[in-house]
Amino acid sequence: MKELNELILPEDVRYTDEHEWARQEGDRVRVGITDYAQDQLGDIVYVELPEIGSTFNKGDEFGTVESVKTVSEIYMPVSGEVIAINEELTDHPEYVNTDPYSKGWMIDVKPSDIGEMDTLLDKNAYLKLLEG
Amino acid sequence: MAEFGGYEMPLWYSSAKNEHLSVLTGVGIFDTSHMAVVKVEGPQAHKLLQQCFSRDLERCIGGSRQPLVAGRCVYGVFLNEEGHVVDDTIVYQVGDNSYLCVVNAGMGGIVAGHLLKYAQGMDVTVTDLTDQVGKMDIQGPHSAKVLIKILKNPEGAFNTMPYFSFKGSFDAMPGPNGPILLENDLPILLSRTGYTGEFGFEIFSDPRHFVKVWEMILKAGEEYGILPCGLAARDSLRAGAVLPLSHQDIGHWPFIRNPWTFALPYGIDKTSFTKEFVGGAALLKYEDADYTLPFVGYDLRKVSISGKTEVMDYTQKTIGSVLTCVSDMGIGRMDGMIYSIASSDKPKGFVPQGLSCGFVKVHKPLMAGKVIELRDGRRAIKVNITSDIRPARTARVAIQKML
Numbered sequence: 001m002k003e004l005n006e007l008i009l010p011e012d013v014r015y016t017d018e019h020e021w022a023r024q025e026g027d028r029v030r031v032g033i034t035d036y037a038q039d040q041l042g043d044i045v046y047v048e049l050p051e052i053g054s055t056f057n058k059g060d061e062f063g064t065v066e067s068v069k070t071v072s073e074i075y076m077p078v079s080g081e082v083i084a085i086n087e088e089l090t091d092h093p094e095y096v097n098t099d100p101y102s103k104g105w106m107i108d109v110k111p112s113d114i115g116e117m118d119t120l121l122d123k124n125a126y127l128k129l130l131e132g
Numbered sequence: 133m134a135e136f137g138g139y140e141m142p143l144w145y146s147s148a149k150n151e152h153l154s155v156l157t158g159v160g161i162f163d164t165s166h167m168a169v170v171k172v173e174g175p176q177a178h179k180l181l182q183q184c185f186s187r188d189l190e191r192c193i194g195g196s197r198q199p200l201v202a203g204r205c206v207y208g209v210f211l212n213e214e215g216h217v218v219d220d221t222i223v224y225q226v227g228d229n230s231y232l233c234v235v236n237a238g239m240g241g242i243v244a245g246h247l248l249k250y251a252q253g254m255d256v257t258v259t260d261l262t263d264q265v266g267k268m269d270i271q272g273p274h275s276a277k278v279l280i281k282i283l284k285n286p287e288g289a290f291n292t293m294p295y296f297s298f299k300g301s302f303d304a305m306p307g308p309n310g311p312i313l314l315e316n317d318l319p320i321l322l323s324r325t326g327y328t329g330e331f332g333f334e335i336f337s338d339p340r341h342f343v344k345v346w347e348m349i350l351k352a353g354e355e356y357g358i359l360p361c362g363l364a365a366r367d368s369l370r371a372g373a374v375l376p377l378s379h380q381d382i383g384h385w386p387f388i389r390n391p392w393t394f395a396l397p398y399g400i401d402k403t404s405f406t407k408e409f410v411g412g413a414a415l416l417k418y419e420d421a422d423y424t425l426p427f428v429g430y431d432l433r434k435v436s437i438s439g440k441t442e443v444m445d446y447t448q449k450t451i452g453s454v455l456t457c458v459s460d461m462g463i464g465r466m467d468g469m470i471y472s473i474a475s476s477d478k479p480k481g482f483v484p485q486g487l488s489c490g491f492v493k494v495h496k497p498l499m500a501g502k503v504i505e506l507r508d509g510r511r512a513i514k515v516n517i518t519s520d521i522r523p524a525r526t527a528r529v530a531i532q533k534m535l
Contacts, residue, residue: 001133042364043149045432045459045486048511064510068148068459069364071436073510 001039004130008035010101014077014120017129021101022077024117025108029078032105033065033096036130041067044096049085049106056080058116062107065096074106078116084108136363137237139166144362149461151365155330156462156474159272159353160361164334165342168240169265172247173230174256181231184210184250185223186387188397188406193296200225203308204297205323208395209387210246211411215418217382218246220395222325224298226307234267236378250410265302266342270349271332271369273474273526274356276534279322279333281352284313289322290531298323302336318345324531327366329373331526331534371490372460372522374426381424381455381491388415389497390424391519422452422493427504427515428470432459432486435508443492444505444512452494454506461486463522475524488513489521 013021019037023030038044046066056062056076063074086105089095096104111117121129134143141163144151154160172180182189187208191197200206205224209217219239224232235243240262247258270278280286289299289312301307302321312322321336337345350358367377374391376382382390396415397405405412434457435441443452462473464484471478498504502517526534 042144043147045149045461048433061510066433066459067364068152068368068461069143071434071508071510 002035004127007039007130008101009123009127011123013101014117014122015126015129016075016077016120018075020074020077022109022117022120023101024114027110027114028083029080029109029111029114029117030105031077031107031109032100033074034126035100037072038097038100038104041065041070041072043068044093047089047093047096047106049089050082052082052085054082055112056082058119065093076109077120078109078111079113080109080111082107083110134363137166137239139237141166142362143364145360148362148364148368151359151361152368152461153473154357154359155272155328155332155361155365155369156472157273159270159274159278159332159356159358160365161346161349161353161358162269162271162361162366163346164267164269165263165265165339166237167267168235168237168243168263169261169336170233170235170240170244170247171231171259171261172233172256173259174254175229176251176254176256177229177231180247180251180254180256180258181223182407182409184247184410185221185233186211186395186397186409186411187223189223189225191397191406202227203299205325206296209382209392210243211387211409211415212246213411213414215386215388215411215414216384217378217387219243220376220378220382222296224321224323226301226305239378264339266337266339266345267334268337268342268346268349269326269328269332269334270353271326271328271330271361273331273529273534274353274358275332276531278349278353278356278358280535282314282348284315284317290535293324293531295324295528298325302338314345314348316344316348320345326527327375328369329375329522329525329527330369331529367456368458368460371456371458372463373525373527374521376491377456385493386415386418386421387411388418389421391426391491422495423497424455424491424493425498425517426519426521427490427492427506428518428521429488429513429515430465432461432488433511433513434459434488435506435511435513438508440507440509442507443494444507446503448505451496451504452492454490454492454508456490457488457506458490459486460489460522463487470521470523472522472524474526488515492517
């Protein structure tokens with residue numbers, strides 16, 4: 001397991017206290033799980049994502065990530081409609097481990113209220129959460 | 133890291149998936165020092181174990197049911213009067229009046245107490261050696277090739293060493309067919325056992341020398357790509373090999389109608405026992421006990437075990453609960469068959485995608501092949517009841533073929 005100072009925590013994303021990240025890219029928000037989450041879960045062997053067009057409220061479960069040992073829920077950082085999913089994860093779930101903020105992204109959301117991004121944690125606040 | 137039986141243990145060292153696969157195709161090493169050893173010795177040690185252990189020590193070795201002798205060991209359970217499991221164990225016969233019972237983490241005191249309860253008036257001593265014995269398991273097809281590099285007399289050690297036999301001792305005594313020494317003269321008890329379903333050995337040592345032995349094996353195993361393996365790989369390997377986890381797959385319910393009743397002292401007729409023992413009489417009276425059955429899925433997706441996990445039959449009626457559900461990442465389905473990454477007959481281009489597997493406890497008997505549904509409140513997965521899970525296991529392959 002990584003020490004806190006080994007974790008990759010980019011500045012350009014916001015974080016949830018359930019260990020998802022959200023990055024605003026134009027009028028969409030890209031979502032994945034954090035380096036901390038993937039490190040805790042270990043080898044990710046399956047990612048279950050929602051159908052394109054599904055809509056969720058902030059905090060809703062939208063899918064699961066499965067490691068050899070456990071199944072964990074993933075939650076929406078913001079409310080909105082799923083407009084894209086990362087199909088690559090079907091064959092390469094390990095991207096979530098190796099590149100959680102880039103190749104390991106999970107869904108793109110068309111947010112119903114972009115203002116919700118401001119309610120998420122920034123890097124320092126997320127790090128504080130991890131430090132307990 | 134995870135708490136397990138009072139010990140902080142790594143779930144994995146580098147990658148649970150790679151650790152699992154390395155034991156199927158290469159070699160891995162597990163620190164199993166959390167397991168406890170209970171020593172039973174004295175003129176009536178045999179009598180006490182005959183009374184408390186589920187195997188008939190006079191009829192438990194091989195198909196011809198030979199007696200347990202020094203240098204052999206046997207898997208079984210200790211039951212309470214209701215026939216419920218106190219713990220499972222491997223009993224090692226060390227000498228004429230001397231046995232070691234290897235039990236689960238945190239169970240040394242409980243099993244010792246259980247045995248002492250029945251030892252009253254007997255000439256026998258029961259000693260809980262919890263934390264006084266180091267143990268590591270080297271498992272996988274290259275295990276013997278690694279050990280040969282660090283044993284002082286590998287030919288002597290490996291000559292005549294069938295499955296479930298052992299040699300040597302972890303203390304100053306020579307032990308059966310011992311001593312077994314490492315190249316630096318450290319004594320070990322070397323046992324041809326494990327809990328992965330794969331070829332390998334358990335190594336018992338003085339805890340003061342444990343780290344040294346561990347490092348020697350890692351170094352010797354480098355050329356074979358040895359990986360230290362954590363609890364997650366141990367759990368997925370043992371489930372794929374249809375081995376129970378004590379207090380999860382066997383526990384506070386009658387030890388019958390499960391895949392492990394070979395550990396009961398049934399006579400040839402399979403309806404009565406060849407000896408009387410604690411819990412035996414109760415087992416023969418249960419008529420409505422649940423059935424514990426192995427299952428295997430169609431892909432690697434699992435259900436999470438909680439109070440909400442249910443087993444449904446084809447009419448969508450709840451028929452029981454899920455005891456274990458893991459992903460065996462070394463197996464997959466192709467053309468209707470299940471193959472392992474280690475199967476010699478696997479189709480060309482077969483890459484294991486992993487299958488969920490484990491055990492369910494249901495209220496009615498189900499034939500192998502039956503499809504049931506597992507639900508955890510979030511997802512439902514279809515799985516097959518089966519008689520076996522991971523094919524091409526190597527546990528019983530002769531040492532000479534592995535060198």
